[in-house]
Amino acid sequence: MTASLQAELPEKLVTQARDYVEAGWAANLNDLLAEALRRYLESHSAELAEGFVREDVEWGLYGHRSRLDEIIEQIEGPK
Secondary structure: OOOOOOOOOOHHHHHHHHHHHHOOOOOOHHHHHHHHHHHHHHHHHHHHHHHHHHHHHHHHHHOOOOHHHHHHHHHHOOO
16 A cells, blocks of 8 residues: 655655666665654664653653652752
8 A cells, every 4th residue: 555645855865866867776765764764764663762761761760750850959949
């Protein structure tokens, strides 16, 4: 299954992508863009997961208090 989308991209980026296709690195512009998007999402999903783990660990260590609460307390003093 495929879906279509329309995007506005910087001309330099489009030129570079077309150059890669013309050099044979991808069969066509659609394949190149799909692969680029897949790699981007794949590489950033680990960052998201790490952020969730850090939040869970922080909650486990500090309970309902967030790091922001601690910083505010350091600035304003204890409540």
